Amino acid sequence: MGDEAVVILRNVSKAYVVGREKFMVLLNVSAEFYRGEMVGIHGPSGAGKTTLLRIIAGLERPDTGTVIVSGYDLGTLDEAGLSLLRNNIISYIPQDYGLVEDFTVQENVEMPLLIGGVRREVRKERVAEALSYVGMQGKERVKVRYLSGGEKQRVAIARALVTTPSVLLADEPTANLDYENAMRVAGVLKGISRDFGTAVIIVTHDQRILDLMDRCYTLIDGVLRPVSPPEALP
Ligand SMILES: Nc1ncnc2c1ncn2[C@@H]1O[C@H](COP(=O)(O)OP(=O)(O)OP(=O)(O)O)[C@@H](O)[C@H]1O
Ligand SMILES: [Mg+2]
Structure with missing residues (x-):
């Protein structure tokens, strides 16, 4: 694991206003x-996990606090700057894969490169x-709508990668995903952190894949806490 902090969050807070509340x-x-690590974030439904990922991805802005990704302070960038970052430095795979089914x-996988003007x-x-x-490989011409859930997730990873x-x-x-597909997808994500030095951050409830993480955090009621590694327990 490298010691280069790729994502730095400092006192990030976010509130939603619904009506008067x-x-x-x-x-x-x-x-x-850090570079090359795979980190899990788990916590109950509604704890703010998706919101946190979207803030790191530059898709939402925090009310207060600082988000630095690869040395860029997201708070200083306009929408064009954030789009550029999202197309080059940050990949976000939403819960519903975010693929174009038709x-x-x-x-689908080519899209970020087309946007980036690659030959x-x-x-x-x-x-x-x-x-x-x-x-x-071999599924290039298949429309995404005909793929299984596990295949869609792997295509979404390919597009992110x-x-x-x-x-x-x-x-x-x-x-x-069933056990076999879950382990396969988690294995691919782990491989990406190792092979490409990518910082992989995963929101998950899935106990089956937590063992693959280098570190974990819990997010409960908006408070993020590191989970002690198992070897640190008595
Ligand atoms: N745009 C919005 N406007 C108002 N409230 C919102 C908005 N987006 C999220 N929320 C609320 O913020 C809270 C956190 O939502 P978030 O989606 O981050 O939770 P989560 O931890 O990802 O939950 P889950 O495990 O169910 O996916 C929820 O109570 C949700 O209803
Ligand atoms: Mg969520």
Whole structure:
């Protein structure tokens, strides 16, 4: 594991106002995530896990606090700057995969490179590499809507991987998968942290994959706390 902090959160707070009521979702969240590690965040439904990932991805802004990703202070960037970062440095896989169902596997995985203005031949090569990494080669021409849940998740990972991001965020990537598929998806994510030095941050309730994490946090009522590694327990 490297000692380069790729994501730094300092006193990040966020509230939602619904009608006249204000709900605190994140309370002074501070943490650092390093190059090449896979970190799990778990906690009860409604604890703010998705909100936290979306804030790290630059899809939402915190009310207060600082988010630094790969040296960029997200609070100083405008929407164009955040889009650029999302297309090059940060990959976010939402809980519902975020794929375009009527597009083929190839078209979905190619999209970040098209947006990034990458040449056609290079796009083809990089898509092939990403699909082969997740074990989805040969499915290029299939429309995403015909894939199984496990296959969709792996295509979503390929799309996230195709830009070789510094940070990969995955929201409940194994939630709807059987044991075999869950372990396969978690194994691919672990491989990405090792092979590409990506900081992989995973929101999960899934006890089956927690053992694969280098570290874990719990998020309860908006408060993020590190979980002691098992070997530190008496
Ligand atoms: N745009 C919004 N407006 C108002 N409230 C919101 C908004 N987005 C999220 N919330 C609320 O913030 C809280 C945290 O939501 P979040 O989706 O981050 O939780 P979560 O930990 O991901 O939950 P789950 O495990 O069910 O996915 C919830 O109470 C939710 O209803
Ligand atoms: Mg969520």
